[in-house]
Amino acid sequence: MNRLQNLFKNKANNLLSIYFTAGYPELSSTVAIAEALEKSGVDFLEIGFPYSDPVADGPTIQHSSQQALENGMTLHVLFKQLKDLRKTVSIPILLMGYVNPIVQYGVENFCKKAAEIGVDGVIVPDLPMYEYEALYSKYFLDNNLSNIFLVTPQTAEDRIRKIDELSNAFIYLLSSSSITGGSLDVSVSIEDYYKRIKAMRLKNPTIIGFGISKKANFDKACEYANGAIVGSAFVKLLGEDDYLNKIPAFIKSIKH
Structure with missing residues (x-):
């Protein structure tokens, strides 16, 4: 059992995850941000590795990715930065990014390296489910890494059931099919979507993302x-002066 599976076993509700881009605002800020988030009471982290063509990301995260790339962030650099992460950070860690850099790195090597430094799971929005199942699932399972699948309001029920079958940590529910950084619009249709998923009684827990920026959205x-x-609301904070000292108040404003 990895840390992520353990977390869901021991704490079922009101889990808060924070996404941030590795190498932003500074190349060397990744570990300090992770440490500050754990101290502030976050339940698990998503560390994004930047890519030059981030299709699912809104302007805030796109900007952070661009800046991180200009700062010199690559998967090789990230793995180097995170090699001692587990000396100071104990909460579950996910890496999030696009399939292209992973394939260039080598999927088997990527999974081995991620496991070696204590990563618990990976979110790859543009990795097709059939490709994961046919080509890569072995590498993930051999290295005790959870692959996190995304579901949108348009995802068909049989596909959601299949995702539930292939998942072993949680399912990421996108609040909309749009890009990150919008506001969580709890319209009747979105509420129906949430109710529909809840009524399916999936075996895996679900976590909602895209458009969560304040306590009301989170609740x-x-x-x-x-x-x-x-994600985006936190990445915005990282663009401010003295961002590390502002992290505890930001997390408190959402969680308490």
Whole structure:
């Protein structure tokens, strides 16, 4: 059992995850941000590795990716930065990014390296499910890495059931099919979508992402899922002066 599976076993509700881009705002800021988030009471982390063509990301995260790439962030650099991470950070860690850099690195090598430094799971929005199942699932399972699948309001029920079958940590529910950074619009249709997923009684926990930026969004998401992910709103904070010292108050404003 990895740390992520352990977390869901021991704490079922109101889980808060934070996404941030490795190498932003500074190349060397990744570990310090992770440490500050754990101290502030975050339940698990998503560390994004930047890519030059981030199709699912809104302007805030695109900007952070661009800046991180200009700062010199690559998967090789990230793995180097994270090699001692587990000396100071104990909460579950996910890496999030696009399939292209992983394939260039070598999927088997990527999975081995991620496991070696204590990563618990990976979110790859543009990795097709059939490709994961046919070509790569062995590398993930051999290295005790959870692959996290995404579901949108348009995802068909049989596909959601298949995702549930292939998952072993949680399922990432996108609050919409749009890009990151919008506001969580809890319209009747979105609420129906959440209710529909909840009624399916999936075996895996669910976490809602995209558009969660404040306590009201977070609490609403937690009514329907086991927790929520905050991304763009946190990445915006990292663009401010003295961002490390502002992290505890930011997390408190969402979680308490």
